Amino acid sequence: MNLSDNEKIIIVLGASGDTGKYFVNYFLEECKNDSYKIIATGTRKTDYFEKIGVEYYQVDITKKEDFNKLPTKVYAVVDLAGAMPARMKGYNPYKYIDVNITGNLNVLEYCRETGADRILFAQSFGDIKDYGENNPFLTVDLPRKFSFTSDHTIYVMSKNFAVDMIENYHQMYGLKRFIFRLPTIYLYSPIDTYYVDGKLRKIGYRQLIDNAIAGETIEVWGNPERVKDMVYVKDFCQMLYKAVFVDRECGYYNVGTGIGTSLIDQVKGMIEVFGDSNHKSDIIMRPDMPNSPQYIMDIEPAVRDLGYKPQYNYIDMLKDFKFEMENAAL
Numbered sequence: 001m002n003l004s005d006n007e008k009i010i011i012v013l014g015a016s017g018d019t020g021k022y023f024v025n026y027f028l029e030e031c032k033n034d035s036y037k038i039i040a041t042g043t044r045k046t047d048y049f050e051k052i053g054v055e056y057y058q059v060d061i062t063k064k065e066d067f068n069k070l071p072t073k074v075y076a077v078v079d080l081a082g083a084m085p086a087r088m089k090g091y092n093p094y095k096y097i098d099v100n101i102t103g104n105l106n107v108l109e110y111c112r113e114t115g116a117d118r119i120l121f122a123q124s125f126g127d128i129k130d131y132g133e134n135n136p137f138l139t140v141d142l143p144r145k146f147s148f149t150s151d152h153t154i155y156v157m158s159k160n161f162a163v164d165m166i167e168n169y170h171q172m173y174g175l176k177r178f179i180f181r182l183p184t185i186y187l188y189s190p191i192d193t194y195y196v197d198g199k200l201r202k203i204g205y206r207q208l209i210d211n212a213i214a215g216e217t218i219e220v221w222g223n224p225e226r227v228k229d230m231v232y233v234k235d236f237c238q239m240l241y242k243a244v245f246v247d248r249e250c251g252y253y254n255v256g257t258g259i260g261t262s263l264i265d266q267v268k269g270m271i272e273v274f275g276d277s278n279h280k281s282d283i284i285m286r287p288d289m290p291n292s293p294q295y296i297m298d299i300e301p302a303v304r305d306l307g308y309k310p311q312y313n314y315i316d317m318l319k320d321f322k323f324e325m326e327n328a329a330l
Helices: 018-030 064-069 093-114 129-133 153-173 204-214 233-245 263-274 300-306 314-327
Strands: 008-013 036-042 055-058 076-079 118-124 176-182 193-196 199-202 218-221 250-254 283-286
Touching (some): 018 233, 055 064, 064 093, 076 233, 093 153, 118 153, 118 233, 153 176, 204 218, 204 263, 218 263, 233 250, 263 283
Parallel strands (some): 008 036, 118 176
16 A cells, blocks of 8 residues: 555544444544545445545454555554444354454554554443442443343453553553543434344334334333433544544543433433424323433543533434434435
């Protein structure tokens, strides 16, 4: 691959996924410095990136030889690749080990061999989310706490180990590292299903939106005042973008808005934004049904270190989601 000596290459692994596509687009919109070049990779065959003028390579991070397709000198690696329960039919724990551990070791070796300045890595908040039952405010420095009795356990452990490997390469080789702990990232995608316990289901918030569009009755389960941090994908992209350029050695950040939106306000917002003014959905309270999870992500470290400032409140997020959906942007 022929590159200018002045070009700083940013490799996005997992770019063919929903979040990866949003980030590549965000980068193209925000970065006006021609000395930076973004290259997308993913396991899927796609012509999406060709259409937006971005080089794309099919790369399976579990295959070390696939990295030979990529530049031998890079500035940054944005690692959004990984195996996760929401995309796993059935239960195959070997996949988590192969992709999240062996695959990310290959990524780290690629960083070392190419002299990468930094790596950005997407971590799961599965290692701390259980704290939310007692106190929904989740800080960055909470000790790991998760169940050892579910089909998510090895997934969480594999992501934790990947973070530990990154720390090893940070301390041993000086690779700058920026870890982002993700809750649910809300975004529009033409794919509105995911796997729960290995079985395909409609994504919960997509079902609620569909109900609001159709004017159908919506049930609010459990305690309607439990809150979630409803972070939009474009705010996550802002965090990543700022970390690509920040003059720091490392950082560990919760991804969020720092604000909790109650379940009842979530539903009311969906009805307001997506509902037909002539036929609004009715709401039925179901306190007899299970509660939804609750959490608010502490974003103060990202605000302090990166200058992060969330741009989307809950209603703004829904409006942009609707725009993306109606314009089939992805």
